[in-house]
Amino acid sequence: MNTLVKLTLIASAMLASSSLLAAEKGLIAIITPSHDNPFFKAEAEGAKAKAQELGYSTLVASHDDDVNKQNQLIETAIARKAKAIVLDNAGADATVGPLEKAKAAGIPTFLIDREINKTGVAVAQIVSNNYQGAQLGAEKFAKLLNGKGEYVELLGKESDTNSGVRSQGYHDVLDDYPDLKMVAQQSANWSQTEAFSRMETILQKHPNIVGVISGNDTMALGAEAALKSAGKTNVIVVGFDGSDYVRDSIINKGNIKATVLQPGWAQAQMAIEQADYYLKNGKAQKEEKQLMDCVLIDESNASKLKVFNLSE
Structure with a gap:
């Protein structure tokens, strides 16, 4: 043999x-x-x-x-x-x-x-400790916006407990900033396509927004695409999940500046x-x-993120 x-x-x-x-x-x-x-x-x-x-x-x-x-x-x-x-x-x-x-x-x-x-x-x-993670994201968002300006919140699916918990975590931070004003809050059902459509509509009514905080990364990507399509490259987006796509946007200096890794x-x-x-x-x-517990992902550690896992 x-x-x-x-x-x-x-x-x-x-x-x-x-x-x-x-x-x-x-x-x-x-x-x-x-x-x-x-x-x-x-x-x-x-x-x-x-x-x-x-x-x-x-x-x-x-x-x-x-x-x-x-x-x-x-x-x-x-x-x-x-x-x-x-x-x-x-x-x-x-x-x-x-x-x-x-x-x-x-x-x-x-x-x-x-x-x-x-x-x-x-x-x-x-x-994931969604409330703790949302507070991390909101604190970064407020810092990126220097604590002032009009912003939009994209919510997840309303039947999903995580959507409400993340939104509450965001607002328990952002509502303490008197110069930050939420001008629109809409559900995009965790969907990139829906987020793109929602943002297109919102931008027509509120062209002066300076930020978008999103209940997940998929919606953040949809928002980013709509902002780029409208030529609004300076509007800051923060997501939640820690996806590789959002990591790449952070590294390549797109609209998305941070996310929260669960x-x-x-x-x-x-x-x-x-x-x-x-x-x-x-x-x-x-x-x-x-x-x-969740971890904030921004320009300081995005390069260490891969498949929802942060390397040492």
Whole structure:
């Protein structure tokens, strides 16, 4: 038997062994919003990588912020006897019932990024400290604007708890600046396309704005595109998430000057690790509600950011 054949047989045996291990440990369902948003894509990829590293097979799917689609995916996970579900949910209230059904079927759930409005249903709710992060972003925004001028706020999806928490964090800082005046506040539903359209309309009514503070990076990018299209390269934008696209705008001195990193990759991997612990030990590794602090990203550290992870 030649060396090439031996290596092929060894590789095949290793692959078979790995597949058998995954089959023995079972399936973990990973459900997030649309992967068109790089943050949610990073969550899904981070969770999948960690699950496979620990020997699980995975079912990765997107609910696209559609509650009915999310419920169907949870039903699929139950029908396929998943060992656990890792979920970035489609609604703080609407998700409670489906997760209660999963719990009744003996399937533990681990929430990331977004909370639900009930405790005791999921094993863990691992979320970014959105309020703390929003305050970091607002403080930077106020500093960039020298504490004065007209500004716009773009809100996320109104059914998403994070949208309200971030907005509250922004205003608990910005409202203390008497010379900062919010002239428009509109929801763009976390969407880049909607943010572009909203900003085009807002600029027609308020051409003298000096800043835009956004509930996420995707909307910040839409706002930046509209500002550039209108020739307003001096209007300052601050986002929230810590995406690579916004990092590039910061580095290349675009309209976006800062964002707030929420560690999506780390959260997703932590959820898988805690699911693995729960499945091995029959109990939660940590308390249900877990907050991870956010980090301000600006010109001083943007070059260290990659896939929602900040290198040392």
